[in-house]
Amino acid sequence: MSISVYQLTKLYDEQKAVDNISFDVAAGEILGFLGPNGAGKSTTMKILTGYIPQTSGTAIVCGFDVKKQSMDVRKNIGYLPEHNPLYHEMYVKEFLRFIADLHKITNKQKRIAEMIELTGLSVEQHKKIGQLSKGYRQRTGLAAALIHNPKVLILDEPTTGLDPNQIVEIRSLIKNIGQNKTVILSTHIMQEVQAMCNRVVIINKGNIVADDKIERLQQLNKSAKIFMVELDKAINKNDWKNIDGLKQAVALGANKWRLTSSDDIRNQIFDFAVKNNCVLLSLQEEKQSLEDVFRQLTQAVEAE
Ligand SMILES: Nc1ncnc2c1ncn2[C@@H]1O[C@H](COP(=O)(O)OP(=O)(O)OP(=O)(O)O)[C@@H](O)[C@H]1O
Ligand SMILES: [Mg+2]
Numbered sequence: 303m304s305i306s307v308y309q310l311t312k313l314y315d316e317q318k319a320v321d322n323i324s325f326d327v328a329a330g331e332i333l334g335f336l337g338p339n340g341a342g343k344s345t346t347m348k349i350l351t352g353y354i355p356q357t358s359g360t361a362i363v364c365g366f367d368v369k370k371q372s373m374d375v376r377k378n379i380g381y382l383p384e385h386n387p388l389y390h391e392m393y394v395k396e397f398l399r400f401i402a403d404l405h406k407i408t409n410k411q412k413r414i415a416e417m418i419e420l421t422g423l424s425v426e427q428h429k430k431i432g433q434l435s436k437g438y439r440q441r442t443g444l445a446a447a448l449i450h451n452p453k454v455l456i457l458d459e460p461t462t463g464l465d466p467n468q469i470v471e472i473r474s475l476i477k478n479i480g481q482n483k484t485v486i487l488s489t490h491i492m493q494e495v496q497a498m499c500n501r502v503v504i505i506n507k508g509n510i511v512a513d514d515k516i517e518r519l520q521q522l523n524k525s526a527k528i529f530m531v532e533l534d535k536a537i538n539k540n541d542w543k544n545i546d547g548l549k550q551a552v553a554l555g556a557n558k559w560r561l562t563s564s565d566d567i568r569n570q571i572f573d574f575a576v577k578n579n580c581v582l583l584s585l586q587e588e589k590q591s592l593e594d595v596f597r598q599l600t601q602a603v604e605a606e
Pocket of ligand 2 (some may be wrong): 343344345
């Protein structure tokens with residue numbers, strides 16, 4: 303395992319920001335780390351990078367204990383923090399030289415040039431960091447996180463605040479880099495997880511509520527099936543009542559319905575249309591979106 307987290311807990315005074323969590327990340331995996339605001343994602347990431355100490359439990363990165371072998375962990379890890387705190391008065395190259403010095407990189411000039419090329423910073427490389435747009439600051443942060451060629455990357459919301467073009471570019475950059483590395487990335491964008499990650503860990507109030515492959519998560523709520531139905535004429539909501547196993551019927555338009563049931567009720571929907579002298583214009587089962595799964599796992603159940 304590239305990363306092993308075991309019974310990790312972090313207390314800020316009385317508050318348990320991370321509550322006894324355990325998970326592993328295999329070498330080469332890109333893990334999406336999801337959770338609502340305040341769930342404990344950044345806290346976990348800061349512990350993994352040796353930025354703050356845990357209260358209890360262990361975290362091992364590339365075979366090194368984050369608490370006891372912090373220097374070895376730092377050599378193996380590249381970290382893009384949540385607010386990417388760069389030095390605004392420094393020039394891009396000056397900053398990368400500074401980071402390269404911290405890592406005692408020998409062939410500095412060459413490595414800096416490679417990172418500038420890799421992260422698409424060439425055009426902006428002579429500017430001060432404070433003059434860069436958000437996307438280019440993010441690229442500078444990535445270049446700094448990658449300069450020592452770490453085996454593991456910890457990226458805390460790497461695309462937050464970027465425009466759609468920059469998001470696509472940074473995403474493909476991370477995916478590219480991630481081919482040879484282990485990556486944990488936190489995000490609030492579900493599309494991003496679907497586009498980039500092999501696996502997802504969802505954390506809520508400091509606890510892990512899901513740890514699975516995306517396709518498996520989408521099948522999580524097997525007891526609820528969703529059918530989208532379109533009829534050729536309007537019917538009354540109460541008419542749906544006769545269908546066994548139907549939990550909910552929501553009108554989406556005059557003749558369109560979203561039906562939720564515990565079983566496969568397609569046959570019954572067909573019969574229903576015949577009995578009511580309607581033509582069934584369309585009938586489709588809907589896959590749960592990752593957003594639905596996320597909300598189910600991280601929100602208190604709302605009363606119907
Ligand atoms: N230095 C700190 N002192 C006190 N409480 C803190 C500190 N850092 C974080 N917390 C608290 O710990 C909890 C978890 O915070 P954390 O930053 O890990 O959440 P997050 O999942 O990264 O959220 P977001 O999606 O908003 O970035 C929050 O309630 C937060 O207020
Ligand atoms: Mg955070």
